Amino acid sequence: MATKFELSDLIRTEHFIDGKWVASISGKRFDVTNPATGEVIATIADGGEADARAATDAAARAFPAWRDALPKDRAAVLHRWHALMLENADVLGRLISLEQGKPFAEGRGEVLYGASYVAWFADEATRIYGDLIPQQQRGKRMSAVKEPVGVVAAITPWNFPLAMIARKIAPALAVGCTVVGKPAEDTPLTALALVMLAHEAGVPPGVLNLIASSRESAVPAVADWLHDGRVRKITFTGSTPVGKYLARESAETLKKLSLELGGNAPFIVFDDADLDAAVDGLLVSKFRNGGQTCVCPNRVYVQTSVYEKFGDMLAKRVAALKVAPATDSAAQIGPMINARAVDKIARHVDDAVSKGARALTGGKRLTALGPNYYAPTVLADATSEMQLSCEETFGPVVPLFRFEDEAEAIHAANDTPFGLASYFYSQDVRRIDRVSRQLEAGIVGINEGAISSEAAPFGGVKESGYGREGSKYGLDDYLSIKYLCQGGLD
Numbered sequence: 001m002a003t004k005f006e007l008s009d010l011i012r013t014e015h016f017i018d019g020k021w022v023a024s025i026s027g028k029r030f031d032v033t034n035p036a037t038g039e040v041i042a043t044i045a046d047g048g049e050a051d052a053r054a055a056t057d058a059a060a061r062a063f064p065a066w067r068d069a070l071p072k073d074r075a076a077v078l079h080r081w082h083a084l085m086l087e088n089a090d091v092l093g094r095l096i097s098l099e100q101g102k103p104f105a106e107g108r109g110e111v112l113y114g115a116s117y118v119a120w121f122a123d124e125a126t127r128i129y130g131d132l133i134p135q136q137q138r139g140k141r142m143s144a145v146k147e148p149v150g151v152v153a154a155i156t157p158w159n160f161p162l163a164m165i166a167r168k169i170a171p172a173l174a175v176g177c178t179v180v181g182k183p184a185e186d187t188p189l190t191a192l193a194l195v196m197l198a199h200e201a202g203v204p205p206g207v208l209n210l211i212a213s214s215r216e217s218a219v220p221a222v223a224d225w226l227h228d229g230r231v232r233k234i235t236f237t238g239s240t241p242v243g244k245y246l247a248r249e250s251a252e253t254l255k256k257l258s259l260e261l262g263g264n265a266p267f268i269v270f271d272d273a274d275l276d277a278a279v280d281g282l283l284v285s286k287f288r289n290g291g292q293t294c295v296c297p298n299r300v301y302v303q304t305s306v307y308e309k310f311g312d313m314l315a316k317r318v319a320a321l322k323v324a325p326a327t328d329s330a331a332q333i334g335p336m337i338n339a340r341a342v343d344k345i346a347r348h349v350d351d352a353v354s355k356g357a358r359a360l361t362g363g364k365r366l367t368a369l370g371p372n373y374y375a376p377t378v379l380a381d382a383t384s385e386m387q388l389s390c391e392e393t394f395g396p397v398v399p400l401f402r403f404e405d406e407a408e409a410i411h412a413a414n415d416t417p418f419g420l421a422s423y424f425y426s427q428d429v430r431r432i433d434r435v436s437r438q439l440e441a442g443i444v445g446i447n448e449g450a451i452s453s454e455a456a457p458f459g460g461v462k463e464s465g466y467g468r469e470g471s472k473y474g475l476d477d478y479l480s481i482k483y484l485c486q487g488g489l490d
């Protein structure tokens with residue numbers, strides 16, 4: 001059996017339901033385009049309510065057998081899927097670059113990152129323990145066992161088209177849930193390819209089902225899952241307004257929810273920081289995927305005494321970043337995902353400049369490269385009155401805010417409804433302890449810009465959502481606890 005695929009083998013244009021590739025019941029299709037050029041990559045099935053229902057039917061039918069499979073057998077399937085992802089890392093990386101725009105090295109890196117969750121949860125599948133509860137009464141035995149919640153609906157964004165869906169499917173399948181999924185309309189091809197590899201790895205028919213939908217069709221398709229009592233859990237990564245909508249709409253059937261939502265990450269540079277390390281950390285965390293990540297710093301607070309120096313050091317490095325299509329092997333930043341994204345970035349920068357910000361570098365569209373490119377930008381003299389201080393810019397823009405003391409920095413960092421990632425640089429051990437306790441965020445990077453790992457719990461607080469992905473905690477969202485009380489034992 002050939003396990004190494006060509007790009008053309010991996011471009012699937014239909015839904016995957018009950019182990020088969022099927023067209024939409026409505027016959028509708030939509031275009032997937034390359035953000036670097038606007039060219040159509042593929043015209044694919046556009047799934048609506050009826051397709052979502054067919055996926056749920058299949059997942060509900062497949063659930064009892066998958067739930068009852070031995071954990072080591074589920075683990076073996078996930079390990080095979082992981083091996084196929086690694087074997088096809090280059091071609092998957094190219095597919096990610098093609099539909100999402102990130103440079104190939106990052107696309108390939110995303111494959112390895114997503115695959116690491118599959119390996120992690122394959123191992124965890126065999127380690128789901130319950131408890132024997134210490135005896136409280138003679139003749140009675142009490143225990144707690146963990147069971148899969150049932151059919152899980154997974155809905156994902158476009159910025160990590162492989163990793164986001166892999167880290168939802170893997171824990172769900174590991175514990176014995178079955179899955180219906182819908183990737184973002186901008187980047188469905190990677191998810192469809194991943195599902196094809198899962199099928200090759202031996203995931204049984206009906207256990208994993210994926211429909212692709214245009215933005216318009218996504219609403220009724222997902223609504224069907226929200227209102228269907230057989231879907232016991234929604235796992236969503238995306239924007240906060242959509243997350244709130246899913247929470248409201250699913251309340252009718254009281255589903256379990258995991259919501260990985262938007263961020264507005266602060267990055268604080270104290271005057272006792274190693275400034276070279278802080279610049280390195282900021283470049284890593286801010287410019288991955290051109291600034292289109294939920295954990296990337298959106299607001300950079302620099303203590304007054306090092307403000308000018310840090311701004312100069314950063315601007316030099318940012319000005320040297322190579323912006324180019326993913327096909328250019330030297331590319332460090334690709335196009336933004338679509339015209340709407342570039343318009344938002346330009347709106348934020350123009351608003352900031354009109355309120356007194358100074359561009360140390362960048363501050364403009366790069367129209368010579370194409371309509372979706374924006375120059376990596378550093379803005380000095382940012383203030384809390386500017387739009388970019390309260391909304392995710394989701395692009396390659398670093399606004400630099402000044403602060404005088406620790407209390408002011410912490411207050412500013414927490415002065416947002418969001419609480420996903422946060423970062424700070426300091427070499428004072430007591431400050432490190434104080435600041436990490438006070439930051440209202442699910443993730444704190446301390447003298448470190450690269451925080452993601454399959455072994456760590458990823459997730460937010462406040463309006464960045466709830467639930468954790470990865471780590472030993474990442475299975476809990478897919479499990480419920482059953483209490484068994486056995487009497488008459490004396």
Ligand code: NAD
Pocket residue numbers: 155156157158159160164182183184185215218219222223237238239240242243245259260261262263293294295392420460464
């Ligand atoms: P989005 O919320 O617009 O879309 C996410 C998904 O929801 C897509 O599949 C989309 O088709 C679907 N969707 C949108 N509206 C819907 C509706 N009314 N009904 C049903 N489905 C709907 O987000 P996006 O623009 O794709 O992604 C960017 C956002 O995701 C940012 O806010 C970013 O911070 C967030 N994000 C969060 C994390 C995290 O782990 N917390 C990770 C990556 C991205």
